[in-house]
Amino acid sequence: MEELQVTEESLLRVIIEKESWEEIIYYIVNIEKIDPWNVDIAKLCDGFIKFLRRAKELDFRIPAKVVFIASILLRMKAEYLMMREEEKIEEKEEEIPEFFDVRPEMLKLAYPVRRIPRRQITLEELIIALKKAMDVEKKKKERRESLAQRLQRQIDFEEDIEKRIRMVLQKIEDLYFKKNKVEFRDIVDKWERSEIVKNFLPILHLEKNKEIRTEQLEFFKEIWIYLTKKQGS
Missing domain, CATH: 1.10.10.580 (Structural maintenance of chromosome 1. Chain E)
Incomplete structure (x- = not known):
């Protein structure tokens, strides 16, 4: 059990230090047994948050771009769950856990991903959509810095x-x-x-x-x- 914990900590350290949100997603898809041809957004989002919470417990610094991806996944999860409901319900946004140290408004402002299609979404499509969101955020940041x-x-x-x-x-x-x-x-x-x-x-x-x-x-x-x-x- 102790050896398993050391291995998990080492893996978390490597992924966080590389600041690769893609590797975090691949890691979660693997350990949560998520179908890469039909990604369960809610399950992926929960796994992502669990991963970051564990990293925080180990005193790892969580990169800003990883927090940004978490905010997008939370919005996608909310939309995904709404689409699964038979009746329209009032939208309730899930809050980012406090340990992220991120402004609440970031959840609304930093979500340039297109609406989730009603058909299934593959892991490759999800990664592409998230990369586009990162590019949009990067350009916004560059414009803000330029101004x-x-x-x-x-x-x-x-x-x-x-x-x-x-x-x-x-x-x-x-x-x-x-x-x-x-x-x-x-x-x-x-x-x-x-x-x-x-x-x-x-x-x-x-x-x-x-x-x-x-x-x-x-x-x-x-x-x-x-x-x-x-x-x-």
């Missing part, structure tokens, strides 16, 4: 431009009180395209906020910068 990155870049840019605006204004003030007007060239440390743009954008912001005004007597000639009365006072 988060764009937002962070925007925040970083806004913080950076605000700092540069204050720095440019300080330069203008220091020069302005010496000679009452400032050439744009005076505030650019190095006359290179990147430095010109880096300093010109703050000038546009400052003028828009009426902290300065600019004057260019001829196109492509020098830009003169003046502090407004409000700023100069």
Whole structure:
């Protein structure tokens, strides 16, 4: 009995460490004697949950994608049982056990698998459907991460431009009180395209906020910068 327990623990460890939900399903199909040509979704789901509960008891970390598959199987089980009822009953969703550490709304949001066909479903068809669900979730995650990155870049840019605006204004003030007007060239440390743009954008912001005004007597000639009365006072 002890040898059997060690073997089970070793097998659980290998499967969990590989993070292979497919191997978990194959393992359950084998030990539960589920027909691969006519998968009993309810039995498979119960076996999957039992497997994860056992893994949790052994202090194994359960990968997020395995939890995701569990949430899909629970929804599929609920639908499968409803279809077996002769009369329509009010749908009751089965909750994910608390030990999964997953938000309850995940059960509703992360279920992109098509409805179970009324005919029997094979193990191969089920695996394909679950893989498609994983692909959809992966793309959703990538879009969320991409959006988060764009937002962070925007925040970083806004913080950076605000700092540069204050720095440019300080330069203008220091020069302005010496000679009452400032050439744009005076505030650019190095006359290179990147430095010109880096300093010109703050000038546009400052003028828009009426902290300065600019004057260019001829196109492509020098830009003169003046502090407004409000700023100069």
